[in-house]
Amino acid sequence: MKALVLQNDKSLEVIEQDIPQLNAQEVLVSIKASALNHRELWIAKGMYPGMQLPCILGADGAGIITKIGSEVEASFMDKEVIIYPAYDWGENEDAPKKSFRVLGMPDPGTMAEYIKVPISSIHAKPSYLSWEEAAALPVAYLTAWRALTKHGKLQKDQSILITGIGGGVAQAGLAFAKAMEAKVYVTSSSEDKIAQAKERGATAGVNYKDEEWHLQLKERSDGIDMVLDSSPSENLDNYFKFMKYGGKIVAYGSTGSRKTTINISKFFLRHIQFIGTAMGSPREFQAMLDFMELNNIKPSIDSSYDFLNIKEAFAALASGNQLGKIVIRH
Ligand SMILES: NC(=O)c1ccc[n+]([C@@H]2O[C@H](COP(=O)([O-])OP(=O)(O)OC[C@H]3O[C@@H](n4cnc5c(N)ncnc54)[C@H](OP(=O)(O)O)[C@@H]3O)[C@@H](O)[C@H]2O)c1
Structure with missing residues (x-):
């Protein structure tokens, strides 16, 4: 699969990677759209805590489940989903666990053809949102x-x-x-x-x-x-x-x-x-999706780019001229 990798020397390259192998409670999502956050710029400059390279970047993503682990219900196959953009919040709504971390460094991110995530990270994509709108939501919203x-x-x-x-x-x-x-x-x-x-x-x-x-x-x-x-x-x-x-x-x-x-x-x-504050829990993520659907809120998108032009998208984010999210079509 093609993936945007930040290399050890901090250069950004779209390169071939293996499609990830699934564990029992994981699913493989074919990414339809991803989106940029300021976080990727901090990481690309080496200014993010716990830097570990090389890594596939990207925290925001939406797509279709194309493969499921052995312990995942068969009904999840082919579902259109938004990915909760982090791991390990825990059960405490007041604060995450110390091991809480956002997708896309150190764990592989969404700026690739596929990503594997635990089934617990999966939320149904509301049908009133396009792929680009769904991908624009996770971290910022x-x-x-x-x-x-x-x-x-x-x-x-x-x-x-x-x-x-x-x-x-x-x-x-x-x-x-x-x-x-x-x-x-x-x-x-x-x-x-x-x-x-x-x-x-x-x-x-x-x-x-x-x-x-x-x-x-x-x-x-x-x-x-x-x-x-x-x-x-x-x-x-x-x-x-x-x-x-x-x-x-x-x-x-x-x-x-x-x-x-x-x-x-x-x-x-x-x-x-x-x-x-930083991000939110999986429960808050679902509550937010429900609130958005109830109020017909669509994310504000500044611009969108094809995956192969992803470096232009990074330049647009760095310019600071945007009004809203910069989205990548996969
Ligand atoms: N805690 C978290 O979980 C979390 C999540 C997401 C983002 N963040 C952080 O929040 C910040 C914004 O992220 P983002 O992704 O929303 O940003 P973004 O889309 O990259 O937008 C950055 C905006 O910051 C504004 N700005 C720049 N310099 C400023 C200044 N001196 N004073 C006030 N505003 C200034 C500009 O607004 P104008 O164009 O209107 O001037 C610019 O459009 C970043 O530092 C990011 O790392 C944290």
């Missing part, structure tokens, strides 16, 4: 879902700020927050992306390249209950300008900076919660 529901506990009429609205998780957050009838504010480096977010229901947006963006947001909102944050500021004190007392900052990324400082007195006197 699950991350936003857990951030808004488990951590942010976002309620109708509350105000949420979503930073860097061009990102895949941010777009998911916008769709979910609107379906929950929250009031959405966004930041972006692009006026076009702010305008497009408003067309999708955002109330207002500010440009994070402007040093005064925190004050502008304070003026335009009545105070923010929750921040869905891909890029916490180097100085979080600025957030106190627009956050309500008791507000929550739910951080899932570190795009701008890996370090931040905070005035701890303001932090506790305002009862602010600063919460970290």
Whole structure:
């Protein structure tokens, strides 16, 4: 089978690999579409914890089950499925096990003709989604879902700020927050992306390249209950300008900076919660798929590429110009 492999020297090559052999409780999925996440860029730069190369990349994928292990029910054959994009969450909904890991390094990923996964990783593909839409969901939409529901506990009429609205998780957050009838504010480096977010229901947006963006947001909102944050500021004190007392900052990324400082007195006197999150459990994944189907939510796709042009897709992600997910057709 053809697979996108990140080699030891960190070059990306589409090469021939053996089709994986199944264990008793595994299935073989013929991938119809996969999608990129910022994670693949971190891995390609060697900047991801636990680097182990060579490896087939890709966490997001959807396809058809073409072979089943000896202990898997025969009815799973030929099913159209979305793959839960990680291993080993465990039973605790508050946090995953230490052994939790995302598909596509160190385990083989979805950017290949086939992938084998445990039957427990399989979820039925909702029929209202195309292959490309189904493949766009797993990592980004699950991350936003857990951030808004488990951590942010976002309620109708509350105000949420979503930073860097061009990102895949941010777009998911916008769709979910609107379906929950929250009031959405966004930041972006692009006026076009702010305008497009408003067309999708955002109330207002500010440009994070402007040093005064925190004050502008304070003026335009009545105070923010929750921040869905891909890029916490180097100085979080600025957030106190627009956050309500008791507000929550739910951080899932570190795009701008890996370090931040905070005035701890303001932090506790305002009862602010600063919460970290990453992906979500298999139960949350199914709950999210159910919520999306009920509300007819389709993922926002920036562009799609044929598998053989996958390197162009990586360049598009690295450019940062995207609005939503970059998808690969297999
Ligand atoms: N914790 C998790 O489970 C998890 C899951 C997925 C992603 N992540 C992390 O979350 C981040 C976003 O991932 P993604 O895949 O959604 O992103 P993406 O699709 O690659 O989009 C990145 C977006 O980040 C925004 N951005 C860039 N610099 C920024 C800054 N200084 N301040 C605010 N926003 C900035 C840009 O938004 P504009 O174009 O609007 O300016 C850009 O479109 C990455 O760091 C990724 O590693 C974490």
